[in-house]
């Protein structure tokens with residue numbers, strides 16, 4: 317999602333930090349604080365844990381959804397693993413050149429328990445609508461269920477109702493258990509058509525409704541985020557190692573009905589041409605997926621009835637570093653889904669091409685939410701994710 321300098325200056329001028337800490341009239345019960353480590357592990361230094369298993373219930377239904385995104389992670393590494401030529405050129409050892417399943421074991425374990433769309437050679441592709449395959453258009457399409465009118469990263473706030481906006485109508489939904497946690501601050505513009513509708517922590521300083529959680533651990537994590545450097549991003553970007561901790565604590569404390577958890581280091585390293593850093597970001601993201609599954613597994617029926625979707629906002633150019641309108645191959649994305657009503661089918665062949673815009677209508681249908689108004693920008697329900 318890296319931006320050119322004019323965009324940087326424009327966004328820096330219009331996206332002032334906003335911390336909203338007012339308590340709601342009917343807050344959630346307090347959550348027991350847990351120790352916050354002084355110094356989180358550097359990116360890439362993640363322990364190789366065995367893949368965690370999603371809980372299984374006899375009659376699964378989807379009552380909650382969590383959309384997890386990794387910015388600009390292309391299908392090539394997700395499915396085929398480390399690029400051999402790049403690895404050799406960088407001097408990586410032979411045991412570092414692994415396939416997709418070894419590179420991202422938790423993600424593939426999730427797919428084994430659910431559905432994988434967009435695997436190469438398996439049916440039709442899933443793509444961003446574009447035609448400019450950039451981050452804010454991608455997130456807007458994913459969350460609104462409509463092909464984007466926004467084609468740049470400096471668009472205004474989304475005008476369409478998003479999945480998260482719609483989730484506020486679910487029984488039991490509050491401004492605490494609908495939420496967004498992301499590394500890239502600008503995701504807030506795609507998350508909701510309102511500015512402060514629910515919990516949000518995007519980048520290091522964009523925070524809304526944190527008080528609704530009544531969670532001292534979250535308050536401590538957010539305070540530490542404010543002091544961090546944005547590397548490998550810019551401006552108000554929050555590194556994934558911190559965003560991951562905020563996101564996991566959010567899921568623990570809020571038991572979200574609907575959430576977007578968005579990491580971004582992979583795209584930042586790719587724009588810098590740093591393939592080693594990109595691989596580290598993929599591995600760290602995979603560890604985060606494993607940790608998230610573990611948190612949900614400890615949440616009993618709530619975790620078992622939560623559908624997790626993992627996807628990306630765009631692919632990458634054949635040259636790896638870039639993406640966008642000049643690189644039509646960067647349209648291609650991928651999707652893993654599991655939990656709740658999603659059947660265990662593994663890699664599924666799409667009968668017709670799918671779009672990121674299809675995700676929100678599919679999740680709305682799973683949750684029993686009414687359809688969004690239909691027009692020629694609307695996505696369709698993906699029957700492949702249902703029983």
Ligand SMILES: [Zn+2]
Pocket residue numbers: 317318388451583587639
């Ligand atoms: Zn990018």
